[in-house]
Amino acid sequence: MPFIEENDLLELHKDIDKAQIINERLLDQIKFKNRELKRARLQRNIFGVITAIFFIGSLALGSFAFGLSSSPQTSDMDYVNVSWDSLDVIKRRMDNLRQQNEELSLVREFYLAKNFLEKEKIYSVQVKAFVDKNLNLASESLSNTLFVKTNPFYSYSLGNFETLEEAQKFRTELVSMGFKDAFVASYKEGKRIAIEDPN
Template sequence: MPFIEESDLLDLHKDIDKAQILNERLLDQIKYKNKELRNSKIQRNVLAGITGFFLLGIFALYIFDAGRRSNLTQSKNNLVVTDLDSLDAIRNRMENLKLKNEELSNIKEFYLAKEFLEKEKIYSVQVKSFVDNNITLASESLTNTLFVKTNPFYSYSLGNFETIEEARSFRYQLVKMGFEDAFVASYQNGKRIKIEDPY
């Protein structure tokens, strides 16, 4: 088993910190996109609300005018009571629709964020391949690891880098630590695109 020197371990931690900063940048971009989506959704809901109230106002004026023309005061009072009951029902339905819209927007934001991250091309350093998907090397705290099925094997890669230069630098450090078979590969949509030139 290779021996890891303290300076190599510090360099490895620095690279992991860089990757975490990159992840934070991506999360900031996702938050910005979600904020834009929320703002456009709010504008759309406000416009729909104003249009709904405008149509309700026209409808109410029409009913009021039709009732006023009628000579029967009893039927006029019945229309007003019926109209008030229907307005309460419409308000309740609008409140329910607003709640459902908020729930759906939360779900949509989650999938948009996931889709955004998966579409980005990243680079990682593959250190090992396995025949089975029975990998005990993984830890819940290691967020910068990839497990990808590359037929007929399952590959285990370290690091998520935005540029190939960062991945090559990380690979060089791993080779110095004894992982001589490590190589850089590019990934997108959860699949390996190609094995990159190591230099």
């Protein structure tokens, strides 16, 4: 079986590391959005309480003023003056809260989809198997690699893919680089399930 050039292997691992960094950034964004969602709920609840207090206070003032208006100098109808500016501010605030709620719903849906994918099986391309555990290939700095014991061998695989098609495409690239024996295997919870069709 031919060996992969060290530069090519490092380039593959750099690409995998970049994807992993993007995933970590997305998880950080999800955590940030979750905090914003909690804050938005609290603000929405506070806004509702303040609105209710304002409404009750307005009714109390209106009924008090109605009781005082029985003198002949005042008209039979009392008017409550509310600034249009304050109504516009309240409306804009409500629209802003609705928009934040929609954004947080999208983030929550993404987070739930990611949790679902973690429970599903993944695909990886096995490039080598050893009788003895050989840690020279399994560097700490290389991510998205699998080093799994499949009795009596230790298998070394590259890449973690959600779909079989992605793994097969990666396998084709590795074969063109000289890894003629590379094949796609499926894994779930760190254990190999099956060897997939090379296609």
